[in-house]
Amino acid sequence: MRATVTMGLLLVTALIWSSSALGDSIIGSRHDLSFFNQRGYNGSTSGPMQGFTFNDYREACIYCHTPHNASAVAPLWNRNLPDSAGYQLYDSPNFDSTVLNGPDGISLACLSCHDGTISVDDIRRKPAYHGWSDSKVHYRMDATKAGRGSQSCAKCHSRGDGGIGGVNAAHDATVRYLSQDLRDDHPISMVYPTREKDPQFIQPTITKKDGGRAFTNGIQTYEGNKVQCATCHDIHNPDEDNSEGRDPFLRVSNKGSALCLTCHEK
Ligand code: HEC
Ligand code: HEC
Ligand code: HEC
Ligand code: HEC
Numbered sequence: 001m002r003a004t005v006t007m008g009l010l011l012v013t014a015l016i017w018s019s020s021a022l023g024d025s026i027i028g029s030r031h032d033l034s035f036f037n038q039r040g041y042n043g044s045t046s047g048p049m050q051g052f053t054f055n056d057y058r059e060a061c062i063y064c065h066t067p068h069n070a071s072a073v074a075p076l077w078n079r080n081l082p083d084s085a086g087y088q089l090y091d092s093p094n095f096d097s098t099v100l101n102g103p104d105g106i107s108l109a110c111l112s113c114h115d116g117t118i119s120v121d122d123i124r125r126k127p128a129y130h131g132w133s134d135s136k137v138h139y140r141m142d143a144t145k146a147g148r149g150s151q152s153c154a155k156c157h158s159r160g161d162g163g164i165g166g167v168n169a170a171h172d173a174t175v176r177y178l179s180q181d182l183r184d185d186h187p188i189s190m191v192y193p194t195r196e197k198d199p200q201f202i203q204p205t206i207t208k209k210d211g212g213r214a215f216t217n218g219i220q221t222y223e224g225n226k227v228q229c230a231t232c233h234d235i236h237n238p239d240e241d242n243s244e245g246r247d248p249f250l251r252v253s254n255k256g257s258a259l260c261l262t263c264h265e266k
């Protein structure tokens, strides 16, 4: 009996360990900026960006969180936010939602890296120790021609456009550099329509503390019942090896359009 219990516990522990190693931890994922150099290049341990492309603070959380002096836009947020007036937002003839002045809430937290206006290592509070040194150049996730100057990640991460290294240039990441032109992206920062307003929207059933609402599968709105980047994405849940059939950081798999059909009745 005891042996079975111990085995059971071992199994559970092993499962927890393997799931965190495989997909449930931000550590070692593309959102762990302290790990870029350890991910290596063809298995090499001297990483591709050692020392000069951005500040490696030697800790994962600090690129986004700080215990003190945080911004309120996301939990203990350690980044300054882009100017919400600088964006072009989605619009169409059928679009019911009021077009806002710009993105707001937690979406600005994502855009503080993904719109290419702020460098990824530009944080409010830097660590005092750990022996990191200022790289002096501060690269941004900018894919535009103009931004592809000396301090754009796209200098190497834009295949086919002369990425440094020729055939061995770094993976093409330009699709991840959203820019401030969001007209080609799923709309964000609009209030989720009520049944009365648009019967083609399925209503979330769970009420959250921040005033947002959630579906049972984890898709959720935020303060003011608004759709934001984190509605569809869970930044802490990468599944980069696709073991759950999700695209990295999606809250649910979109197989069979399951993610879209959570909200849209089509
Ligand atoms: C790339 C940015 C980023 C990094 C790196 C990051 N986080 Fe987060 N974290 C977020 C965002 C954004 C949220 C809010 C998510 C939401 O509300 O949907 C969050 C939420 C949290 C929360 C609140 C969770 C909750 O359920 O309310 C905790 C705790 C947290 N992070 C801890 C950590 C720790 C510890 C690390 C380092 C190991 C870390 N985070 C690294 C962006 C990040
Ligand atoms: C500290 C900077 C930073 C913040 C903040 C941040 N990201 Fe990222 N994100 C990155 C980097 C760097 C990559 C990897 C780009 C690459 O592949 O070169 C990335 C990649 C991604 C990917 C693609 C992952 C893949 O493997 O294909 C998604 C999805 C994503 N981010 C969503 C978000 C969302 C949603 C938020 C806000 C909740 C957010 N990010 C906030 C830096 C950030
Ligand atoms: C000097 C060229 C260069 C610059 C500039 C550069 N990188 Fe890289 N990066 C590489 C190379 C080479 C690799 C390894 C090959 C690969 O993963 O494509 C790499 C790997 C990565 C990875 C790991 C990909 C994976 O799946 O393991 C991420 C994420 C990344 N870079 C993001 C960035 C970000 C964000 C910036 C800007 C702050 C940046 N890079 C700037 C050359 C560069
Ligand atoms: C309505 C749901 C939804 C919202 C809202 C949303 N995304 Fe996504 N995002 C997705 C899906 C689905 C994918 C996978 C697309 C694919 O496989 O082509 C994705 C992919 C991505 C990628 C990876 C691009 C790629 O093709 O590799 C990034 C980066 C990203 N999203 C960032 C964001 C940011 C930042 C925001 C807010 C400005 C946001 N997303 C808002 C659903 C959403």
Ligand code: HEC
Binding pocket: 091, 092, 093, 094, 095, 096, 097, 186, 187, 190, 191, 192, 193, 219, 220, 227, 231, 232, 254, 259, 260, 261, 262, 263, 264
């Ligand atoms: C969290 C719920 C939610 C999810 C998940 C979601 N959407 Fe949406 N979508 C909305 C809302 C809300 C609008 C704004 C509708 C409006 O105001 O007319 C919208 C707008 C759109 C529009 C523009 C409609 C127009 O009138 O121009 C399209 C197209 C669309 N979504 C497709 C998708 C696809 C494809 C997916 C899956 C990748 C998806 N949506 C996932 C909530 C969602």
